Amino acid sequence: MQHRDVLPFLALLVCCCLSVSVAKPLSLTADDFEDRTGGSNTFIKFFAPWCGHCQRLAPTWDALADRVDAELAGAVKVAKVDCTVEHDLCNKYSVRGYPTLILLTKSGDKVPYSGAREAEPLFAFSKEHAA
Numbered sequence: 001m002q003h004r005d006v007l008p009f010l011a012l013l014v015c016c017c018l019s020v021s022v023a024k025p026l027s028l029t030a031d032d033f034e035d036r037t038g039g040s041n042t043f044i045k046f047f048a049p050w051c052g053h054c055q056r057l058a059p060t061w062d063a064l065a066d067r068v069d070a071e072l073a074g075a076v077k078v079a080k081v082d083c084t085v086e087h088d089l090c091n092k093y094s095v096r097g098y099p100t101l102i103l104l105t106k107s108g109d110k111v112p113y114s115g116a117r118e119a120e121p122l123f124a125f126s127k128e129h130a131a
Helices: 003-018 033-037 052-071 087-092 119-128
Strands: 041-047 076-082 100-104 110-112
Touching (some): 033 041, 033 076, 041 119, 052 119, 076 119, 100 119
Parallel strands (some): 041 076
Antiparallel strands (some): 041 100, 100 110
16 A cells, blocks of 8 residues: 555544534424424524524524533523514514524523623623523
């Protein structure tokens, strides 16, 4: 076996070793919403894919899911609902603009989020409701 034959294998090995598990927000639908949110604290982004504010929030929301997963050990789930698909679900939660951020507590309370759409305030809000 020559060195050039080993290079593709080594490249694959390095990629596998460097890969990092990244948590993604749960994508909720009307069919699984109750099962996936019931009995847990779930911070939900109700959004529309065409919304500029939603597009700008998307990487921050993804990072929030990863950080909450790493630091809060399942005490809060981070999720999203596409309101262009899940009309009835968005109406049920009185979504009138995008993005709408609501934390559903394990006791069933709806806590709207109206703070800054930045990493630290979003994480602080999640942590506050992690009990």
